[in-house]
Amino acid sequence: MLQILGRRLIEVLIFLLAITFISFLFLRLAPGDPVLSILRVDDLSVTNEQVEALREELGFNDPLLVQYGRWFADFLKLDFGNSYITNQPVMDMILSGLPATIELTMGSLIVMLVVAIPLGSLGALYRGSWIDQISRGVSLLGAAIPSFWLALIFIDLFAVRWGILPPMGRDGLISAVLPSITLGLAITSVYVRLLRSSLLDSLSNEFIRAARSRGLSEMRIFFAHAFRYSLPPVITVFGVSLGSLIGGVVVIEVIFAYPGIGKMVVDSIRSRDYPVIQGYILIMAITVFLVNSAVDLSYRYLNPELRLRERKNS
Numbered sequence: 001m002l003q004i005l006g007r008r009l010i011e012v013l014i015f016l017l018a019i020t021f022i023s024f025l026f027l028r029l030a031p032g033d034p035v036l037s038i039l040r041v042d043d044l045s046v047t048n049e050q051v052e053a054l055r056e057e058l059g060f061n062d063p064l065l066v067q068y069g070r071w072f073a074d075f076l077k078l079d080f081g082n083s084y085i086t087n088q089p090v091m092d093m094i095l096s097g098l099p100a101t102i103e104l105t106m107g108s109l110i111v112m113l114v115v116a117i118p119l120g121s122l123g124a125l126y127r128g129s130w131i132d133q134i135s136r137g138v139s140l141l142g143a144a145i146p147s148f149w150l151a152l153i154f155i156d157l158f159a160v161r162w163g164i165l166p167p168m169g170r171d172g173l174i175s176a177v178l179p180s181i182t183l184g185l186a187i188t189s190v191y192v193r194l195l196r197s198s199l200l201d202s203l204s205n206e207f208i209r210a211a212r213s214r215g216l217s218e219m220r221i222f223f224a225h226a227f228r229y230s231l232p233p234v235i236t237v238f239g240v241s242l243g244s245l246i247g248g249v250v251v252i253e254v255i256f257a258y259p260g261i262g263k264m265v266v267d268s269i270r271s272r273d274y275p276v277i278q279g280y281i282l283i284m285a286i287t288v289f290l291v292n293s294a295v296d297l298s299y300r301y302l303n304p305e306l307r308l309r310e311r312k313n314s
Helices: 002-029 034-039 048-058 064-076 090-125 130-144 147-161 173-203 206-213 218-240 242-255 261-270 274-302 304-313
Strands: none
Touching: 002 064, 002 274, 034 048, 090 130, 090 173, 090 218, 090 242, 090 261, 090 274, 130 173, 147 173, 147 242, 173 218, 173 242, 206 218, 218 242, 218 274, 242 261, 242 274, 261 274
């Protein structure tokens, strides 16, 4: 266990150095000048002297490695700097938008679980039946329909025509229903197919036949043995697809004008607000890393063969 923790710590350090430097470099090489966005040259008349003075004040004239070293030293103190546009601390901006993003993420995961687990399980239990056909049809539709198009359809139906749900903004949990359903249905198709395939594989194993020979009920065999055995591939794919989920949250927040950190970073990209973009990239990268680490540990718990192999090697 100590070896695993030590290896994880080294991976975290290498990961932080790599992701911070690469994102910092790409932002500085991206087209556009944040100084012009700060001075709002489209609205005001500014001189070249004012532009150069602000660039010098922000440290943009220093070598790139010097800029990165200064930023990384502040990051080690958990200081992401202030926004160029609002002059607010980046950490405060992220923390203020984080609850809204967590609401959408958790809501979409709940929708995904509510839809994917029954459809995938029933499709595997009644393979080849009309239930299986519905399961595969829903999975195919979910993969074919873009999330932004589904969002526009839901807004038109449930908000504009029927007036059941609010179309945009955040005013209580009711505002999270439409975006959560949209994003949840968009990611459901992958897990319906994967769970069905994994369950079919586990139901054909010898330990299932052995459990039936001992007289165990089909419900107990399914939930206590087959379902648990089919979870590791699903959990692994979830860790890999977490980046797609985060990207989907950004799109949904923009469409529904939901004030989360996804919408915040899109607005920051438009205004070349480097500190906010850098802080968002780092927070999301750390989140993905931690979730993948948790997935790795859960995989060891759910897979007895892996634990036994590690004990033999140690």
